[in-house]
Amino acid sequence: MNTKSKPIARILIVDxxxxxxxxxxxxxxxxxYDVTAAITPESAIEVFxxxxxxxxxLDINMPRISGLKLLEQFKQTSPELIVIMVSAxxxxxxxxxxxxxxxxxxxxxxxxxxxQLQIRISRGLTEKQxxxxxxxxxxxxxxxxxxxxxxAHSAVMQRxxxxxxxxxxxxxxxxxxxxxGTGKEVAARLIHSKSKHVKGSFIPINCGSIPGTLxxxxxxxxxxxxxxxxxxxxxxxxxxxxxxxxxxxxxxxTTPEFQVQLLRVLETSTIRRVGNPNEIKLNLRxxxxxxxxxxxLVKQGRFREDLYFRxxxxxxxxxPLRERKEDLPVIIExxxxxxxxxxxxxxxxxxxxxxxxxxxxxxPGNIRELVNxxxxxxxxxxxxxxxVSDLPNHLIHGEGGLDSHQLDRQVGNYNDAKEGFEKIYxxxxxxxxxxxxxxxxxxxxxxxxxxxxxxxxxxxQN
Numbered sequence: 001m002n003t004k005s006k007p008i009a010r011i012l013i014v015d016x017x018x019x020x021x022x023x024x025x026x027x028x029x030x031x032x033y034d035v036t037a038a039i040t041p042e043s044a045i046e047v048f049x050x051x052x053x054x055x056x057x058l059d060i061n062m063p064r065i066s067g068l069k070l071l072e073q074f075k076q077t078s079p080e081l082i083v084i085m086v087s088a089x090x091x092x093x094x095x096x097x098x099x100x101x102x103x104x105x106x107x108x109x110x111x112x113x114x115x116q117l118q119i120r121i122s123r124g125l126t127e128k129q130x131x132x133x134x135x136x137x138x139x140x141x142x143x144x145x146x147x148x149x150x151x152a153h154s155a156v157m158q159r160x161x162x163x164x165x166x167x168x169x170x171x172x173x174x175x176x177x178x179x180x181g182t183g184k185e186v187a188a189r190l191i192h193s194k195s196k197h198v199k200g201s202f203i204p205i206n207c208g209s210i211p212g213t214l215x216x217x218x219x220x221x222x223x224x225x226x227x228x229x230x231x232x233x234x235x236x237x238x239x240x241x242x243x244x245x246x247x248x249x250x251x252x253x254t255t256p257e258f259q260v261q262l263l264r265v266l267e268t269s270t271i272r273r274v275g276n277p278n279e280i281k282l283n284l285r286x287x288x289x290x291x292x293x294x295x296x297l298v299k300q301g302r303f304r305e306d307l308y309f310r311x312x313x314x315x316x317x318x319x320p321l322r323e324r325k326e327d328l329p330v331i332i333e334x335x336x337x338x339x340x341x342x343x344x345x346x347x348x349x350x351x352x353x354x355x356x357x358x359x360x361x362x363x364p365g366n367i368r369e370l371v372n373x374x375x376x377x378x379x380x381x382x383x384x385x386x387x388v389s390d391l392p393n394h395l396i397h398g399e400g401g402l403d404s405h406q407l408d409r410q411v412g413n414y415n416d417a418k419e420g421f422e423k424i425y426x427x428x429x430x431x432x433x434x435x436x437x438x439x440x441x442x443x444x445x446x447x448x449x450x451x452x453x454x455x456x457x458x459x460x461q462n
């Protein structure tokens with residue numbers, strides 16, 4: 001049984017007649033809505049800047065700032081806001097202007113039946129939810145293919161997927177660690193897709209690619225005139241991520257000043273735009289990632305210890321590709337299909353000897369490097385099969401392969417390593433030949449009998 005309660009919609013009422021705001025407030029509050037009332041446009045702007053609303057009910061005729069001006073300003077800041085305009089003046093031209101500027105509906109005063117207001121609010125919220133679900137579904141379909149990078153046959157990745165599923169339902173901050181190119185953003189997207197924030201946005205930010213002076217404005221937003229060049233108010237990424245997930249990649253590349261601000265966000269779930277002292281309450285999931293040894297950075301005083309503890313509530317270490325070679329066949333198969341669609345060139349398989357090179361290579365750049373190599377090889381291939389001659393020289397000659405330290409660790413375990421490679425090789429071979437023993441034996445350059453013995457020894461055949 002699903003016991004989760006439906007979120008309460010937040011409604012802003014703006015009318016310079018106190019009796020009207022009081023009437024609307026009492027009626028909508030009795031229906032379970034979270035209502036905030038303002039009797040001046042100025043106070044409405046102030047509350048709108050620090051809080052997030054689903055619906056705004058605006059009177060058109062108000063002193064100093066008209067409801068139409070408020071409509072323009074509110075929709076510019078919050079395009080998804082449902083705005084219902086009300087006015088005692090029944091002018092078709094004004095109604096058209098309201099709709100053109102993004103109003104959802106229009107009600108003429110006096111409103112004899114308040115149920116008409118409730119009906120329009122309910123209808124607007126339903127349409128908003130449907131739009132959000134459709135957008136989320138399209139995003140989900142678009143990024144679904146990304147997850148195949150992290151689908152796995154290896155035991156180590158199965159454990160990673162279990163940890164992702166375990167933490168996804170909680171609002172806990174997650175720290176993803178691991179080498180560059182291992183798929184930390186893919187893991188973050190997967191956590192988001194399994195979480196209660198899935199209908200919200202997933203916004204990735206590479207902290208290392210944004211200068212420190214701009215990172216604060218990018219994430220927190222700023223007010224008009226708050227600094228040179230701030231010609232208009234800007235909503236930051238944290239606000240855009242409300243009810244969603246923000247992914248802070250390369251979080252260790254941030255300045256000490258920014259780390260203090262990020263710590264405060266994690267502790268209070270609030271932000272302040274640059275140039276605005278008012279706090280904005282947020283509901284979002286923060287996932288951070290780094291390819292650095294963050295504990296060592298803390299010891300060196302290059303990363304705040306208190307922030308590290310806040311980020312590292314739940315840690316997931318994404319292993320390098322060389323430690324999960326069993327996953328190579330499924331990752332390769334997926335990217336061959338994906339790149340074939342993107343490049344308009346169909347390549348469906350890798351020759352066994354070429355696959356042997358893939359399996360023996362160290363992959364210092366992990367999945368990112370693997371994808372680059374596949375794309376290069378597909379360009380070079382003359383038919384639907386990637387052969388050894390299609391591979392880049394550094395792969396064939398072993399540059400970037402196992403270094404002496406890693407070889408030292410494996411020297412005493414040669415037979416196990418050899419058997420492990422053979423199992424990967426023959427699994428991929430059987431898959432490519434669709435379990436046809438004759439074709440597999442021919443591709444491997446051994447007899448059928450020899451192949452049967454190998455498969456039996458490796459536990460790949462009863």
